[in-house]
Amino acid sequence: MPSRTFYALVLGALSGFVLGALPALHPRLRPPEITFIPRTSGTLPTEAMHRGANRAAREAGFRLYWNAPTREDDVDRQIFLMSNALKSDTKGLILGPTNGLALTSKINEFVARRIPVVVVQTDTPIPSGRYITSVAPDQNEVSKLAAERVLSILDGGGEVAVVGVDRTAPETVQRSRNFIAYMSSHPTIRMVAQHSGTSFIPEAEQDAGEVLDRFPRLKVLFAVSAAATEGAKLAIQRRGLGGSVALVGCDNYLILQTDLREGRVDSAVTSDSDQMGYLAASALLDAIRGRALPPPQRIGAHLLRRDNVDAQSQVTR
Amino acid sequence: MKLEHMINVQEQSRADDQSDSASGQIGRDILLFFIAAAVLFALTTGVIRLQQSPNRGLPYHDGFASSDIAEWTAYGGNWKVQDGTMVNESNERGAKLVTGSAYWKDYTVEADVALRTSGDAGLIARVSDPEQGVDAYSGIYIGLRIRDEALVLGVADHDWQEAQAKTLSTPIVPNSWYHIRVELKGCQVNAIVNRQDSTELTRLDRTLDPCPLRGKIGLRSYDSGGVWKSVQVTKLDSSR
Numbered sequence: 001m002p003s004r005t006f007y008a009l010v011l012g013a014l015s016g017f018v019l020g021a022l023p024a025l026h027p028r029l030r031p032p033e034i035t036f037i038p039r040t041s042g043t044l045p046t047e048a049m050h051r052g053a054n055r056a057a058r059e060a061g062f063r064l065y066w067n068a069p070t071r072e073d074d075v076d077r078q079i080f081l082m083s084n085a086l087k088s089d090t091k092g093l094i095l096g097p098t099n100g101l102a103l104t105s106k107i108n109e110f111v112a113r114r115i116p117v118v119v120v121q122t123d124t125p126i127p128s129g130r131y132i133t134s135v136a137p138d139q140n141e142v143s144k145l146a147a148e149r150v151l152s153i154l155d156g157g158g159e160v161a162v163v164g165v166d167r168t169a170p171e172t173v174q175r176s177r178n179f180i181a182y183m184s185s186h187p188t189i190r191m192v193a194q195h196s197g198t199s200f201i202p203e204a205e206q207d208a209g210e211v212l213d214r215f216p217r218l219k220v221l222f223a224v225s226a227a228a229t230e231g232a233k234l235a236i237q238r239r240g241l242g243g244s245v246a247l248v249g250c251d252n253y254l255i256l257q258t259d260l261r262e263g264r265v266d267s268a269v270t271s272d273s274d275q276m277g278y279l280a281a282s283a284l285l286d287a288i289r290g291r292a293l294p295p296p297q298r299i300g301a302h303l304l305r306r307d308n309v310d311a312q313s314q315v316t317r
Numbered sequence: 318m319k320l321e322h323m324i325n326v327q328e329q330s331r332a333d334d335q336s337d338s339a340s341g342q343i344g345r346d347i348l349l350f351f352i353a354a355a356v357l358f359a360l361t362t363g364v365i366r367l368q369q370s371p372n373r374g375l376p377y378h379d380g381f382a383s384s385d386i387a388e389w390t391a392y393g394g395n396w397k398v399q400d401g402t403m404v405n406e407s408n409e410r411g412a413k414l415v416t417g418s419a420y421w422k423d424y425t426v427e428a429d430v431a432l433r434t435s436g437d438a439g440l441i442a443r444v445s446d447p448e449q450g451v452d453a454y455s456g457i458y459i460g461l462r463i464r465d466e467a468l469v470l471g472v473a474d475h476d477w478q479e480a481q482a483k484t485l486s487t488p489i490v491p492n493s494w495y496h497i498r499v500e501l502k503g504c505q506v507n508a509i510v511n512r513q514d515s516t517e518l519t520r521l522d523r524t525l526d527p528c529p530l531r532g533k534i535g536l537r538s539y540d541s542g543g544v545w546k547s548v549q550v551t552k553l554d555s556s557r
Contacts, residue, residue: 008346012353019354020361024369042410042451042477042539050476066475067450070393070410077449255464 033063034284035085036277037078038096039121039169039199041068044252045226045273046096049120052277053094060285065090072199072227073168075102082106092116092284094277099168100125107132116287118280122171128296131287135280137271138298139171143178145269145303146248150183150220153246153266157188158219161211164197164204164228164250172197172224175250179222192218197228204231205238212236218245226251233264260309267305275299371422371531377550379403379416389416393449394538402546405538408436411451415444415535422531423553427498429513429546430461434491436541437462437469442501443532451539452477455529458537459499459508459521463489468510468519472528485510485519494546502553504528 036053038046050066057064065085069077078098085093086109093110095117097103104125110117111131119125119134128134150160160183165176176194183189192215195207204227212218212235221236223229229249236245242264249256249268259265276299287293367373379388384398394405394412405412421443432438439460447454452473462469466488471479489495494513499506506528508521536545 004342005346005349008350009353012350013357015350016354016357016359017361020358021365024365040410040451041453047476054476067448067453070412070449070451 031061031063032091033065034092035065035090036094037081038068039098040072044254048273049277052274053281056278056281073098075099079106091288094118094120094280094284096121097125116284116293118284120276120280133283133293134296135276137301139174140178141301142250142269143175145301146222147179147182149248149267149303153220154189159190159192159215159217160220161193161215161218162222163195163208163211163232164224165194166197175224199227201227201230204228205234208232208235212239220246220248223249226253229268233259257309260304260306267303269301269303271299271301369420371420372552374418375550375552379548389414392447402544404544405542408541410540413447413535413537415447415533417533419445419533420531423502424550425500425553426534426550428548429494429496431492431494431544432461432463432489433541435463437539438541438543439537440497440499441535441537442499443529444535445532456532461489461495468521470506470508470521470523472525480525481521481523483519483521486517500553
């Protein structure tokens, strides 16, 4: 049997080790955390949303965890990040779904655990309720502003095409549908194409190029997303059609302001992403504090043109 | 009677001796306890201090002579060693390859970087909390950006705050080597870039507020692959 001296030595050594290691081992105290997983990050609208949500989280004493896939179409990565959020004891989730339908079961896991979810950029893929709501641009207003601009460009009528309709981003479908409905009451305007699209700019350029090649008398392209707008701009530039085809786009991107100033894009319908982030985080934090989630909220849209771009510009990346 | 008394005295004396001996033993054990505690405390704090030393592992150099890149950790991208260079073949936005000590503080990091036809590529410093994602790390990025032909400096804290962008006097030539050298002292950042075989320098001097104060180094590209070689990190003399 070990002697008392042995025990004294072992206990002393253990105490010394614990005392020495304690400062390095003590856990960092962190405020409670909410999670924001947009479709992607590092783009102008997502960074603005991040700022808005961060501001709301800080005001409430929460930490905002922010991460996203590096590609807007990476559903697997979004599912992975959502699974991590569930494991990390997050108090709530703000989600810009890459493909709403593909994320439905993962969203349901949050709702089943009574973790509130606020969907941004588009409507919720499942019905809104006690634990899920949305904050998104008013898609009807987006289409209306674009339609009014197209009508003013096509004073005497002409051919129009829609590009960038992506079924995994439901807002692009809504925008296209509403836009075509507005145009249908103007018999001098001919809708010649409604082309599908992706979030990948080279593919968007190819799609827009196909439309331009097929309809040589086209006067206006309406691009229903930021990627479609950038792709259509490149397709128009490469074909030297800048003087004959006007491009009306949607959503902000890194060099939209420059493109508007230099006339590569006629106009673009954008919404206040900072406000969207702030409202989404505020709604989520209210729900975490026990208040009911508000019903789906709509953010207003505005038309950016060369003559108002500097007045309405947002902070750039 | 006398004999009986003597025996009693001897027994009393023996009992006293035993009692003295027991209390002495306790005293020795207590002393040993404190000595063992002090030795282990000193050893543990010493090892931790050594591990957390801002000089540990410096100077650092990787010439990518072997294909063993176990000391590097990739966060996105498609990285491989090829002919003494590190290549990222992916155009993933914000791909990172990180190495070094989380406790490095004031240092100079430099490397040769070659860009592909678009995007950004450069170095990251004072990196902590890295994850796969566009700006998913805390740290400082210094790199070349083809879009505006500029040397760019900014701070990432799971977001992006661009501090400065300085246009190069001549356009960036894809697949050409550029030497980037960054000195970090406190929040003062001095960056210099020059194209190989050119004496023309582009310099950025900036005091960041706030800034990350310690962390690893890494290679990063955005919307482009890139090639890096001769990565070096040296301790910055505090008297400078």
